[in-house]
Structure formats: structure tokens, C-alpha cells
Amino acid sequence: MIFDYHVHTALCGHARGTLDELVEAAIDKGFAEIGIADHMPLLYDENPDLAMAREQLPLYVEQVLGLKKRFAGRITVRLGIEADYDAATMEERVVMMEAYPWDYIIGSVHVLDGWIFDDPRNLDRYRDIDLDEFYAEYLYAVGSMVQTGLYDIVAHADLAKKFDMRASIDLRPHYRSLLEKVKAAGMCYEINTAGLRWPVAEMYPEPEFVRIAAELEVPVTLGSDSHSPEDVGRDFDRALQLVRSAGYTELATFEARKMGSAPI
Numbered sequence: 066m067i068f069d070y071h072v073h074t075a076l077c078g079h080a081r082g083t084l085d086e087l088v089e090a091a092i093d094k095g096f097a098e099i100g101i102a103d104h105m106p107l108l109y110d111e112n113p114d115l116a117m118a119r120e121q122l123p124l125y126v127e128q129v130l131g132l133k134k135r136f137a138g139r140i141t142v143r144l145g146i147e148a149d150y151d152a153a154t155m156e157e158r159v160v161m162m163e164a165y166p167w168d169y170i171i172g173s174v175h176v177l178d179g180w181i182f183d184d185p186r187n188l189d190r191y192r193d194i195d196l197d198e199f200y201a202e203y204l205y206a207v208g209s210m211v212q213t214g215l216y217d218i219v220a221h222a223d224l225a226k227k228f229d230m231r232a233s234i235d236l237r238p239h240y241r242s243l244l245e246k247v248k249a250a251g252m253c254y255e256i257n258t259a260g261l262r263w264p265v266a267e268m269y270p271e272p273e274f275v276r277i278a279a280e281l282e283v284p285v286t287l288g289s290d291s292h293s294p295e296d297v298g299r300d301f302d303r304a305l306q307l308v309r310s311a312g313y314t315e316l317a318t319f320e321a322r323k324m325g326s327a328p329i
């Protein structure tokens with residue numbers, strides 16, 4: 066059973082396609098489920114190119130719940146959301162997390178010390194930082210996100226590599242420490258194929274992370290992080306090859322924030 070749990074919508078301001086086109090794309094691929102998971106309002110940045118505005122969140126939920134009903138019998142639609150972790154703005158985010166019947170919440174770190182490091186408009190700062198420290202800080206922040214206990218799925222776990230700016234340190238101890246937190250929190254992580262479409266030209270997370278995760282028996286799921294109908298389920302043949310080669314035989318599924326599993 067294959068499905069895509071990380072699909073963005075036009076409400077985020079940087080994606081294309083109607084909701085129906087996204088769902089039809091998943092049906093065309095023969096998927097059993099599609100999880101819509103747009104960006105929750107970021108709260109640390111109100112730029113409409115980055116995420117929906119606060120007042121659009123109820124509309125988003127209503128639209129996805131409408132899809133669930135309309136496509137019932139053809140494909141299962143899940144109501145997901147990609148919510149940031151940013152310590153300074155958590156209070157308001159928690160209110161949003163508790164207000165709606167999410168099937169799952171994807172947890173992301175896109176900002177460190179006010180720097181949205183994965184936005185191509187903010188590349189200058191990479192010249193001034195120590196990349197080793199940046200990777201360590203990023204992975205530690207992801208661990209802090211996990212330890213809040215508020216999320217279900219770790220998004221693009223090694224997003225720090227997006228622009229192919231590489232650390233020189235051995236990242237394996239950092240991966241292991243993060244994955245032990247993921248396991249303790251009862252969460253899973255995603256194989257996110259969007260990295261293939263950025264300068265790094267690799268899936269997130271890298272194979273070594275997946276190998277350690279499989280060894281620790283941390284569950285895994287799949288997401289394209291698509292921002293257009295063409296990218297729904299994109300490169301999932303490669304994602305499946307990666308998880309199978311690490312020894313996984315099932316993927317994590319979610320309904321009403323309860324994790325289940327589906328054989329692959």
C-alpha cells in the first residue's frame with residue numbers, strides 16, 4: 066500500500082493546482098491514501114509567500130474535510146498539517162494544533178535564530194556561518210521539536226543539506242541521538258523526496274540516517290513535499306527502494322493521530 070502524506074496546497078502561496086487535481090494525481094498513481102499537509106501559519110514570519118494566514122486555517126480544514134467526503138470510496142484523504150517548531154511562537158501554535166481534527170501533524174524546523182535557512186532568498190547567511198555548528202544546532206532543534214510530544218512525523222530530517230552546503234563532522238552520533246528521541250516519543254520520520262529537486266539532489270534523510278533508524282526500529286512514512294500536482298508521489302520508486310534496502314517491510318499510517326502500519 067503506497068500513499069503520499071506530505072502534499073502542499075495553493076493556500077501556502079508557493080504551490081500550484083487545485084485540491085481536486087492533487088487528489089486525482091494520487092488516484093492516477095494508484096495510491097490508497099493521500100495526506101494533505103500544508104504549512105500551518107508560521108507565526109514567526111507573516112510573508113504570504115511562505116504559508117497561509119491565520120484566518121485561512123479554518124478554510125483549509127474545511128476544504129480538506131470536504132475532499133475526504135467527496136472522494137470517499139475512491140481514495141482515503143487524510144487531514145494533515147506541517148507545523149513548525151520555533152520555541153518563541155509555540156503557545157499560539159499549540160492552540161491551532163488542538164483546535165482541529167488532524168489525522169497527523171508533521172513537525173518541521175525551517176528557522177534557526179530567526180533565519181529561515183531553507184528559503185532560497187536567504188542564502189547569503191551560509192557564507193558567514195560555521196557549517197558544522199549549523200548542522201549540529203539544526204539536528205538538536207529537531208530533537209527539541211520531537212521532545213515537545215506535540216508532533217507525529219519528523220519532516221525532512223536532514224533539511225540542513227538542502228543547498229548542498231555540507232558539514233565536515235561525522236553526523237552519525239547526531240542522527241542516533243535524534244532517532245533515540247523519535248523512538249521515545251513514539252513518532253516516525255518521513256522519506257521526503259523533495260530534496261531530489263533541490264541543489265542537494267538527494268532524498269531527506271540520507272541513507273545512513275535511514276539505516277540507523279531501521280536498526281533502532283523507528284517507523285518511517287513517505288512524503289513528496291509536493292507543491293504541484295505533478296510532484297505528488299514523485300520519485301517514490303526510489304524512496305521505496307531506500308526503505309526496503311534498510312530492511313523496512315511496512316510504512317507508518319495515521320488516522321486521528323493514531324499510528325498504524327501498512328505493508329510495502
Ligand SMILES: [Zn+2]
Pocket residue numbers: 147173175220221
Ligand atoms: Zn518543510
Ligand SMILES: [Zn+2]
Pocket residue numbers: 071073147290
Ligand atoms: Zn512541506
